[in-house]
Amino acid sequence: MTGTEDNTRKRLLDQAERLFAEKGYAGISVREITAAAECNVAGVNYHFGSKQGLYMAVFQERWASRAMRLQQGFAAALAGLQDPGLSDVIAAMARAFLEGPWTDEERRNHIQLMQRELSDPGQALGMIVENVMRPYIREVKKLIRACLRREVDDEQLEIYILSMLGVVLYFFLARPAVTEILHRKYDQDFKSDLVAHITAFCLNGIQALNQEK
Numbered sequence: 001m002t003g004t005e006d007n008t009r010k011r012l013l014d015q016a017e018r019l020f021a022e023k024g025y026a027g028i029s030v031r032e033i034t035a036a037a038e039c040n041v042a043g044v045n046y047h048f049g050s051k052q053g054l055y056m057a058v059f060q061e062r063w064a065s066r067a068m069r070l071q072q073g074f075a076a077a078l079a080g081l082q083d084p085g086l087s088d089v090i091a092a093m094a095r096a097f098l099e100g101p102w103t104d105e106e107r108r109n110h111i112q113l114m115q116r117e118l119s120d121p122g123q124a125l126g127m128i129v130e131n132v133m134r135p136y137i138r139e140v141k142k143l144i145r146a147c148l149r150r151e152v153d154d155e156q157l158e159i160y161i162l163s164m165l166g167v168v169l170y171f172f173l174a175r176p177a178v179t180e181i182l183h184r185k186y187d188q189d190f191k192s193d194l195v196a197h198i199t200a201f202c203l204n205g206i207q208a209l210n211q212e213k
Helices: 003-023 030-037 042-048 051-079 086-098 104-119 123-145 154-173 175-182 188-210
Strands: none
Touching: 003 030, 003 042, 003 051, 003 104, 030 042, 030 051, 042 051, 051 086, 051 104, 051 123, 086 123, 086 154, 086 188, 104 123, 123 154, 154 175, 154 188
16 A cells, blocks of 8 residues: 555544534545545545445444553553552453543544434444453453452453443543532543542442452
């Protein structure tokens, strides 16, 4: 691929990501995407095969790539700990989302793309679950199991992990509402307070798994 072709492909991805996030798959046409990217309509077929191919590329190359950066931050936070405990795992999860390496534009696109895909699930959701969510949940399960004093079945543990993610994601997704309600700036001090709160809150719940039935 030449430099010009590579630049065209990037422009298509940039504009498609923005427009799919703003209007959804059905709400935008190939012509609108190519007009925004300042390229020929044939460019979509040449680089991605179809509108659907472009949509999937946005999720594979942009959405999944950003999600992997969060997971790398989670792993890095635990890498220096010889024997991470439950609180370490929860704090690392919260910190990866709340203090993650995304720009405001990346965060906005990421959230809007996922919200639209969840409202009308398609092929992209299957890719996200299999390539991003399952591997992450599998890694978190392994870390939590190492901290538990008794055996817990997979489904029960996965429900706890999804509940933890639900708490973390609320503070990640509802940032404007949270700051308005609490009259706090979303600065480093506030993020540290949120990480401490989420850790304590989720720890109280997951420690129930250590209790005998």
